[in-house]
Amino acid sequence: MINSILLVDDEDLFHLVFEDACSILDITLSLEALNSSDEADEKFKQWFPENPADERPECVFVDLNIIGSSYDGIELIRKINFEYGNGCVIGIISSSDDNQEIEKAKSAGAQFWIIKSDDIEPRLEEFRKDYEGYLNRTASFKIYK
Amino acid sequence: MIEVTKHTRDILLGVAKKRKVYIEGNFLKLLKAPDGDTEFEEYLRLCKEKDSTARRKRLQVTKQVQQQNKELVDKQKETDELMIELQQALESAKESEEEANQLRQEAEEGKDKALEDLELMQKKTQFELISTIVKVALYVIVGVGVLTTVMYGLALMSGTDTQIIGSTWSNMFGILLTNAFSIVGTIMGVKYATEKE
Numbered sequence: 380m381i382n383s384i385l386l387v388d389d390e391d392l393f394h395l396v397f398e399d400a401c402s403i404l405d406i407t408l409s410l411e412a413l414n415s416s417d418e419a420d421e422k423f424k425q426w427f428p429e430n431p432a433d434e435r436p437e438c439v440f441v442d443l444n445i446i447g448s449s450y451d452g453i454e455l456i457r458k459i460n461f462e463y464g465n466g467c468v469i470g471i472i473s474s475s476d477d478n479q480e481i482e483k484a485k486s487a488g489a490q491f492w493i494i495k496s497d498d499i500e501p502r503l504e505e506f507r508k509d510y511e512g513y514l515n516r517t518a519s520f521k522i523y524k
Numbered sequence: 525m526i527e528v529t530k531h532t533r534d535i536l537l538g539v540a541k542k543r544k545v546y547i548e549g550n551f552l553k554l555l556k557a558p559d560g561d562t563e564f565e566e567y568l569r570l571c572k573e574k575d576s577t578a579r580r581k582r583l584q585v586t587k588q589v590q591q592q593n594k595e596l597v598d599k600q601k602e603t604d605e606l607m608i609e610l611q612q613a614l615e616s617a618k619e620s621e622e623e624a625n626q627l628r629q630e631a632e633e634g635k636d637k638a639l640e641d642l643e644l645m646q647k648k649t650q651f652e653l654i655s656t657i658v659k660v661a662l663y664v665i666v667g668v669g670v671l672t673t674v675m676y677g678l679a680l681m682s683g684t685d686t687q688i689i690g691s692t693w694s695n696m697f698g699i700l701l702t703n704a705f706s707i708v709g710t711i712m713g714v715k716y717a718t719e720k721e
Contacts, residue, residue: 390590392586392589392590392593395582395583395586396583396586396587396590399579399580399582399583402550402575402576402579403576403579403580403583405553408550408553408554409550497590497591
């Protein structure tokens with residue numbers, strides 16, 4: 380089970396969907412959801428590098444296009460990985476499957492790309508199975524379709 | 525995992541029995557029944573089942589709402605697109621109306637010009653007709669005058685009685701001159717009046 384998850388997504392309804400799906404699948408006990416990349420940025424500024432292990436999430440799911448934010452999910456991943464220290468499992472959760480964006484996410488350090496749909500549970504289930512590999516950095520980038 | 529004390533366990537079981545209130549949420553997953561306590565184990569299983577059922581229901585409803593929201597957003601997009609098209613059509617209709625008005629104005633101006641030209645042509649024709657009438661009248665007057673004068677001259681030279689032809693010539697000449705001046709006066713009057721209009 381993942382210790383803590385941070386979800387960055389502008390859609391409040393998806394927060395509920397994700398939280399319930401994670402709870403039903405026993406993926407995590409602690410889930411925090413934020414609406415904008417700016418909020419996430421503020422949090423990461425606090426978590427890294429002063430307090431690297433206590434409060435920061437173990438895994439971060441970022442939406443690609445976060446409406447009302449200064450920058451998109453890929454830029455947030457890049458900042459987390461290259462500015463605040465690469466300390467958590469991080470990837471994209473988006474309804475888009477644009478290859479160009481996927482490549483950009485990979486180069487920003489994303490470890491996975493989950494495609495959002497009505498039936499998110501099977502993808503999260505599959506992700507849970509691969510999680511150990513992401514945590515110890517042995518699993519390669521994967522797209523969950 | 526957290527193992528609950530006997531006191532807490534009894535309270536939890538009592539609340540569940542009497543008030544049908546059960547533990548909910550992820551905290552439930554951290555609780556562990558003491559070894560061999562099948563009653564509390566059953567209680568935790570029931571709590572988890574209830575929590576899971578509630579979450580599944582909520583997930584289903586949330587997904588439905590999410591789907592409806594998506595549909596609404598799509599419909600809103602369609603409506604916005606239609607509104608833009610409608611706006612463009614209205615603007616186009618307005619432009620067409622303006623163009624039609626301009627064309628109508630031009631047509632009216634053309635019609636006025638054509639009417640003016642027609643009037644001018646009618647006047648020209650009238651003048652030509654009047655001119656012809658005047659010419660013919662003058663020829664008749666001059667012709668009658670010349671004829672009467674020639675007859676009077678012949679009568680004078682042949683020595684015949686000139687009383688009748690003389691008075692006839694005199695009367696005729698007077699009448700002809702009067703008529704000639706009358707015609708000329710009428711023509712001048714008509715011309716003057718027409719020029720003024």
